[in-house]
Amino acid sequence: xxxxxxxxxxxxxxxxxxxxxxxxxxxxxxxxxxxxxxxxxxxxxxxxxxxxxxxxxxxxxxxxxxxxxxxxxxxxxxxxxxxxxxxxxxxxxxxxxxxxxxxxxxxxxxxxxxxxxxxxxxxxxxxxxxxxxxxxxxxxxxxxxxxxxxxxxxxxxxxxxxxxxxxxxxxxxxxxxxxxxxxxxxxxxxxxxxxxxxxxxxxxxxxxxxxxxxxxxxxxxxxxxxxxxxxxxxxxxxxxxxxxxxxxxxxxxxxxxxxxxxxxxxxxxxxxxxxxxxxxxxxxxxxxxxxxxxxxxxxxxxxxxxxxxxxxxxxxxxxxxxxxxxxxxxxxxxxxxxxxxxxxxxxxxxxxxxxxxxxxxxxxxxxxxxxxxxxxxxxxxxxxxxxxxxxxxxxxxxxxxxxxxxxxxxxxxxxxxxxxxxxxxxxxxxxxxxxxxxxxxxxxxxxxxxxxxxxxxxxxxxxxxxxxxxxxxxxxxxxxxxxxxxxxxxxxxxxxxxxxxxxxxxxxxxxxxxxxxxxxxxxxxxxxxxxxxxxxxxxxxxxxxxxxxxxxxxxxxxxxxxxxxxxxxxxxxxxxxxxxxxxxxxx
Amino acid sequence: xxxxxxxxxxxxxxxxxxxxxxxxxxxxxxxxxxxxxxxxxxxxxxxxxxxxxxxxxxxxxxxxxxxxxxxxxxxxxxxxxxxxxxxxxxxxxxxxxxxxxxxxxxxxxxxxxxxxxxxxxx
Numbered sequence: 275x276x277x278x279x280x281x282x283x284x285x286x287x288x289x290x291x292x293x294x295x296x297x298x299x300x301x302x303x304x305x306x307x308x309x310x311x312x313x314x315x316x317x318x319x320x321x322x323x324x325x326x327x328x329x330x331x332x333x334x335x336x337x338x339x340x341x342x343x344x345x346x347x348x349x350x351x352x353x354x355x356x357x358x359x360x361x362x363x364x365x366x367x368x369x370x371x372x373x374x375x376x377x378x379x380x381x382x383x384x385x386x387x388x389x390x391x392x393x394x395x396x397x398x399x400x401x402x403x404x405x406x407x408x409x410x411x412x413x414x415x416x417x418x419x420x421x422x423x424x425x426x427x428x429x430x431x432x433x434x435x436x437x438x439x440x441x442x443x444x445x446x447x448x449x450x451x452x453x454x455x456x457x458x459x460x461x462x463x464x465x466x467x468x469x470x471x472x473x474x475x476x477x478x479x480x481x482x483x484x485x486x487x488x489x490x491x492x493x494x495x496x497x498x499x500x501x502x503x504x505x506x507x508x509x510x511x512x513x514x515x516x517x518x519x520x521x522x523x524x525x526x527x528x529x530x531x532x533x534x535x536x537x538x539x540x541x542x543x544x545x546x547x548x549x550x551x552x553x554x555x556x557x558x559x560x561x562x563x564x565x566x567x568x569x570x571x572x573x574x575x576x577x578x579x580x581x582x583x584x585x586x587x588x589x590x591x592x593x594x595x596x597x598x599x600x601x602x603x604x605x606x607x608x609x610x611x612x613x614x615x616x617x618x619x620x621x622x623x624x625x626x627x628x629x630x631x632x633x634x635x636x637x638x639x640x641x642x643x644x645x646x647x648x649x650x651x652x653x654x655x656x657x658x659x660x661x662x663x664x665x666x667x668x669x670x671x672x673x674x675x676x677x678x679x680x681x682x683x684x685x686x687x688x689x690x691x692x693x694x695x696x697x698x699x700x701x702x703x704x705x706x707x708x709x710x711x712x713x714x715x716x717x718x719x720x721x722x723x724x725x726x727x728x729x730x731x732x733x734x735x736x737x738x739x740x741x742x743x744x745x746x747x748x749x750x751x752x753x754x755x756x757x758x759x760x761x762x763x764x765x766x767x768x769x770x771x772x773x774x775x776x777x778x779x780x781x782x783x784x785x786x787x788x789x790x791x792x793x794x795x796x797x798x799x800x801x802x803x804x805x806x807x808x809x810x811x812x813x814x815x816x817x818x819x820x821x822x823x824x825x826x827x828x829x830x831x832x833x834x835x836x837x838x839x840x841x842x843x844x845x846x847x848x849x850x851x852x853x854x855x856x857x858x859x860x861x
Numbered sequence: 862x863x864x865x866x867x868x869x870x871x872x873x874x875x876x877x878x879x880x881x882x883x884x885x886x887x888x889x890x891x892x893x894x895x896x897x898x899x900x901x902x903x904x905x906x907x908x909x910x911x912x913x914x915x916x917x918x919x920x921x922x923x924x925x926x927x928x929x930x931x932x933x934x935x936x937x938x939x940x941x942x943x944x945x946x947x948x949x950x951x952x953x954x955x956x957x958x959x960x961x962x963x964x965x966x967x968x969x970x971x972x973x974x975x976x977x978x979x980x981x982x983x
Contacts, residue, residue, distance in 0.1 A: 475906025
């Protein structure tokens with residue numbers, strides 16, 4: 275019996291020992307071996323990573339005028355499980371958020387915990403709503419801080435600035451191309467909540483402050499942009515073209531001073547814009563440039579020393595059969611100097627210049643002028659155009675390409691080519707971003723001019739420039755582009771519109787004028803392109819008569835704004851002779 | 862014969878008692894200070910949160926004001942006001958313009974007016 279009781283005692287002790295040993299082992303296992311895992315799981319239940327959103331950077335013009343900015347808004351969300359009085363809540367929300375009551379009832383049905391009621395609610399509306407919810411003791415409605423993009427100038431410069439989506443990612447224009455600078459870096463903070471969902475500040479954990487987006491300064495001058503926008507609007511009213519593009523560029527640096535396209539849209543009401551209105555036609559539209567392209571063949575022939583400016587070329591009296599196909603001039607010319615080929619815009623003369631250079635060499639010059647490749651401007655979606663290699667040219671291509679047929683170029687490429695002439699033969703990459711700074715003005719990055727190559731010698735560029743001065747004279751095709759007091763070099767273009775089904779559309783033309791001012795020390799290069807302009811008489815639909823005067827008005831106002839000193843010895847070109855001359859035929 | 866009767870008292874060790882009182886008081890004070898400081902921390906945390914909210918709200922108001930300024934002083938707004946007649950522009954007369962370089966020569970009777978393209982103008 276005594277033995278039995280001892281055994282029983284021992285057994286009980288042993289059992290307790292085993293039990294507490296097991297507990298001890300379990301405790302050690304949980305507290306030491308599995309500590310990190312369970313501590314992590316516990317933290318997940320009450321520790322939250324709160325995102326602190328960075329503010330998107332602003333976009334400014336060359337004079338620090340704001341083009342794109344942020345404004346604080348709030349997203350109103352509901353947690354259906356927290357709603358305490360739906361009947362009172364719905365009329366309140368209906369009035370404040372201007373959402374139909376039916377839609378609200380539908381949204382607040384069930385027990386979903388995250389229901390977005392309305393985005394981009396202005397700060398003032400949100401503050402008033404919060405106050406009314408508080409006074410009526412209504413629960414379950416929460417406000418998330420957000421911001422939206424505001425474009426103070428509405429539709430002005432819309433294709434260049436672009437816009438963002440609702441997640442604040444740039445999807446067009448500079449908003450897209452400069453996304454990495456504008457976006458900034460979101461911060462975060464580890465926080466703990468109490469039972470009421472309020473943050474317990476003393477348990478705030480690791481924190482990283484957000485870095486707001488950088489400010490992007492464009493090369494665009496809003497004063498010049500305004501001049502261009504007014505003129506393009508006037509042109510749209512007067513000629514009702516299908517599309518229009520105007521570009522102003524500083525040739526020495528490649529800075530784009532102004533860029534406007536039509537049709538366009540209001541950046542603050544972008545959801546209503548049609549895709550056609552959103553295209554930046556200066557960089558994504560391909561056109562046959564027409565006679566403005568003659569500067570390329572003339573430059574090639576002069577640079578290769580095949581001809582001199584005063585070399586005369588027989589222009590076949592207006593009709594030349596080459597490769598079994600006739601090539602016409604708008605007027606019968608016999609002998610024309612190389613200079614006059616540009617001044618009179620002779621197709622036959624230009625074709626003969628290209629032939630003197632040869633297929634391969636001519637193609638090389640086209641490419642050297644930057645055609646057939648993207649210019650590299652800081653805008654998304656740019657196309658390179660279409661320049662076929664000589665292997666795929668037809669027999670007559672060498673006579674058609676010099677007059678701007680059989681090639682597809684963008685308006686920006688054409689501007690850049692003209693800038694090459696203005697810039698002593700140097701091809702400079704066009705650019706639209708001048709610098710990137712922090713909010714407090716500290717420079718992060720500066721975009722310097724990039725000279726891609728010396729396309730032609732400075733002498734050749736000067737010779738072409740001199741010839742182009744003649745274009746904007748009583749003898750030339752663009753007398754209406756003149757600005758009294760200044761010498762202008764430029765070239766007109768009138769190309770029949772390419773039919774997407776093949777061939778050309780009858781009676782529809784793309785008229786253009788590209789030039790620079792002043793000829794001696796160019797301050798800016800301009801291009802005006804109107805696609806399918808409507809004139810009172812079809813015979814008035816020429817680059818010199820439609821695009822030329824638009825350029826003149828822009829150049830005059832721009833010169834005044836830039837305070838360029840006029841050379842008063844330059845006389846006014848006569849108007850009478852000009853109209854008769856330009857009406858003769860297409861050039 | 863008998864020893865004088867003395868009342869039996871439990872002896873109190875005053876020094877020890879004092880020591881315990883001090884220790885207890887110290888512990889109590891420490892506890893109170895701990896609780897007080899903890900409450901202060903919570904209170905300061907709440908103050909911090911309130912100030913952060915106020916700061917955020919002020920920043921938001923500042924941003925709203927900046928946007929309004931940008932909108933009201935934008936080129937489009939100015940042009941609208943110009944059209945409405947709210948603003949008026951007076952051209953600067955020639956004699957008020959100071960040029961760095963003087964005009965090249967005397968202007969003749971039929972000389973060209975600098976940068977005034979009346980012909981091409983609308």
